[in-house]
């Protein structure tokens with residue numbers, strides 16, 4: 646069986662899509678997300694999506710905000726969660742939720758109770774990121790169904806930006822968080838990327854999603870993409886341990902795909 650045929654049937658094989666540049670990638674990913682949410686709402690009544698921070702995640706949300714097709718989404722029947730958060734005070738411009746509100750959420754009619762931001766520092770949990778992580782894990786567990794073995798909801802789509810060091814969410818190479826096997830959310834201390842204190846979903850929580858989409862654009866991501874897709878261990882390259890139950894999709898621009906070995910490069914790209 647040829648590689649392109651196998652990727653249609655083997656859910657453990659990541660699918661790679663390469664777009665001309667980062668703007669087109671953001672627009673195409675936004676269109677893809679709209680379709681996925683509309684389909685999930687038609688099939689199950691509501692949809693759940695896990696958002697990512699970072700440049701590519703925010704570019705996708707901004708593209709979605711500009712798309713006329715955004716009105717096809719029933720925003721009131723959408724649950725939004727986060728893959729990670731910088732543990733900073735409420736409203737801090739570096740918080741992923743602050744950036745998501747600015748890029749999209751302030752301009753669409755989401756239901757506030759369905760916007761599940763991770764806790765901020767200085768609030769109920771003070772400076773205790775571990776307590777904040779525990780609280781978020783409890784919120785996820787409360788939303789999980791009886792059939793969900795990992796105590797998180799069956800997210801329809803979980804998006805992750807890929808860092809130049811192959812980190813996803815706030816799971817960094819060789820850091821304790823990437824080794825976590827029982828908890829669904831952890832406090833992250835001493836992050837190599839500022840700010841040092843964060844809260845993150847773990848790999849078991851990520852892998853409970855129906856679909857995991859990894860976003861990477863720009864030449865600074867090319868090495869990370871090539872390494873993560875060349876099957877190293879997830880401790881060294883956390884992005885390689887991020888996959889979905891029914892689909893794993895890598896959405897790239899040409900610059901980020903530049904170092905992919907030829908056998909991993911998809912046969913067609915836009």
Ligand SMILES: O=C1O[C@H](COP(=O)(O)O)[C@@H](O)[C@H](O)[C@H]1O
Nearest residue numbers: 697698699700701806807808814
């Ligand atoms: O700090 C973070 O970084 C990653 C990647 O961000 P990027 O700007 O290099 O694309 C992001 O996905 C994560 O959510 C965020 O907290």
